[in-house]
Amino acid sequence: MFYHTDATIEQLAIHRVGNKCQDEFYVLSDKPVVLQDELLAKLLMHYFLSPFGKVNEVYRLFHSSGTTALNEIYHFSQAFFGGELSFHELGVQVCKHLFEASNHPNIKGGELYVVHLRDVQLEGEVHEAVGVFKSENKEAYLKVSPVQGAFDLGYEQEAININKLDKGCLIINSEPEEGYKVLVIDQTNRQQEAAYWKDDFLGVRLRNDAFNKTGNFLKVYRQFVNEGLDETFNLEKADKIDLLNRSMDYFKDKEAFKQDEFEEEVLGNPQAASLFNTYRQQFEEEYESPLGSHFDISSQAVKKAQATYKSVLKLDKNFHIYVHGKREYIEKGYDEEKGLNFYKLFFKEEH
Structure with missing residues (x-):
């Protein structure tokens, strides 16, 4: 988890980046912004950092060649953290790099904020960090001011909503040999x-x-159940829902994933287990993300994935049946007289 309660802004630079494809350019500031207003500093901290409180994914800076040092943002960050690059020059280089990366005609121009931060907390450790933020969308705001016993109404046409950060990243000065910890x-x-x-x-x-x-x-398992089993097994929708529910129950109950245990308790079929392992290996190779036969289970990831696990039988436009377990309590049949399929549900009590 990311916390910024005790964080402070050490230095702040603002530049503007245009769209290269639209013959726009970038505008560089000569010097950092001096923050003397405490309220303004708090508003900026809210604008820059509050969106990261809900971020769970941690990224790494990398380069397709395998040499991380060839990644421009990694190179600039490492030089700055190591004292080889001044903060002003860091902002200049980041701005120029963003300009070169803005190579699609639909990319909006906007202000670029480069920030040096102290005392940000990630995963229980306190670090310094570099923040890079971009504002692309502006909004109109009304301003009401008291004047001589009445009120005056004005507006700000091109204002920034501090509750809507468009784009941002935090490069945490931790584990540089792995490409730093990065939030996006x-x-x-x-x-x-x-x-x-x-x-x-x-x-x-x-x-x-x-x-x-x-x-x-x-x-991967959800995709496998919904798509990968069809060529080999003729499963009803209720069977697929049961397989998904059993996997979710497994991940909720266990602290660690064990491949042999999962195959026995959830899949329960050697042929299905073999098919799934092949399906999984294709994902691991394509995305270069090996899962392994054993890993700790993240309850936050389980909670997030649960929203995508559909346990609903949709019957025409008339009924939705929510299935939470006990596949044996559901029977499917066909009524020849009505010419319709039906489900028979067994239960002990009605609530």
């Missing part, structure tokens, strides 16, 4: 071109820890 926010990543923030500018990939292993496993 991208609230406007709704179109393909918006992926430039993570891919082209930052160059990050998810850290393969318990949270991501748990989430990735549940994601």
Whole structure:
């Protein structure tokens, strides 16, 4: 978890980045911003850091060649943390790099904030960090002011909503040999071109820890049950829901995943287990995220994945049946007289 209650802004620089494809340019500041207003500093801290309180995924800076030092953001951050690059020059280089990465015509220009932070807390440890934030969307705000026994009404046309950070990242000065710990926010990543923030500018990939292993496993297993079993097994929807429910129960009850145990308790079929292992290996190779035969289970990842595990039988547009367990209490049949399928449900009490 990320906490910023005790964090402070050491230095702040603001630049502007245009869209290279639209013949816009970047505008560099000559010097950092001097923050003397305590309220303004608190508002900035809220704007920059509060969105990261709900972030669970930790990324790493990397380069496709395998040499992390070739990643521009890693190179600049390492030089700054090591005292080889001044804060002003850090902001200049980051701004120029973002400009070069803004190579799609739909990417919006905006203000770029580069911040040196102290005393941010991640996973129980306190560190310094570099924050990079971009504001792309502006809003109009009304301003009401008292004047001579009445009120005056005005507005700010191009204002920034401090509750809506568009894009941001925090490079935590921890584990530099692994590509640092990096947190990422991208609230406007709704179109393909918006992926430039993570891919082209930052160059990050998810850290393969318990949270991501748990989430990735549940994601792959859900896809396997919904799609990968159809060619070999003729399963009813209720059977698939049962397989999903059993896997969710397993991950809720256990502290660690064990492959042999999961195959026996959840899949319960050697052929299905073999198919799933092949399906899983394809994911591991494609995304370079090995899961292994044993890993600690993250309860946060389980909670997040549960929202994607559908346990509902949708029958035409008339009924929804929510199935939480006991597959043997559901029977499916066909009524020849009505020419319709039916489900028979068994229960002890009605609530």
